[in-house]
Amino acid sequence: MTYSGKGSKDIFHVIIAMSVLILPSLSYTIRISILLALMVITLHQIQLTITSDHLEYKIKFFRITIYRKILTSENIKKIKFGRIGWSTKNAVVKVRGGFNFGVAYFSSEQLIRELEEFARVNHIEVQKTRDYLLLEKYYSHN
Template sequence: MEYEVRTERLSMFSIFGLILLWNILTDVYGASILLFSILFLIMVVISALRYKFKVGHKQLVYRFLFFKKTIHTRKLVPSDISQIRFIRLMWAKKAVMIKVKNGRNIRLVEPYPPTAFAQLMEFADNHEVELHKTRDYLILERKKERRGSSY
């Protein structure tokens, strides 16, 4: 199944960078329509970047998209993965770090739909990939179980 990965870090840095760039350029060149249109175009390009993640039977596929066009695809077979690590981010967000033997690690923050966590656990069990859940992640799981049983 294919999952959409949220790009909160990218959007936060892009907004901060655009505000900073706007302040610097208006001080140097003054406010103009051309400057505004260039910055708006940069903002549209940055917001068009997306990540998709697919859990298959024999591999994991991570795609980087611009609008709907695939820019980069990374396929991971179980022998490429050293560990799948479930972590907690900020206050109550779940994330997965896929530690890769060669190359950069893959970070998945709140994939949509949230069944990705269960499917990654199943993938790790089927292919004997090391699975690690941090203490904070286990707290989030218990909190979700308590909330689900009280309703």
């Protein structure tokens, strides 16, 4: 199944605040570079496809794929499940020889369940934080 999400916009807010103070004093090419970087940060989309034997992670800008990685069980060290904020579950896929990625911004409980199942079926190490276990316990009783 394929899941789509957007990255964190927190960095966007920090850059906007800084650029109001810094941009007028910079050269034209630096201003254009910063504005292009802001566009990529705000308009990119992330896709994660889970199949029975691999994960496919893509970062897209509009319809153009900027980054694509297909991960089999041999490429994944472990999947670490944790919590962000009060009640948001997160999973971070720890990759051998590549970039780790998190799935909190997909906002999908089903994605978390599918990652757990993927790890179980493919014999990938799973690590759950104490906070995550509390969330599991709380939501399993309701």
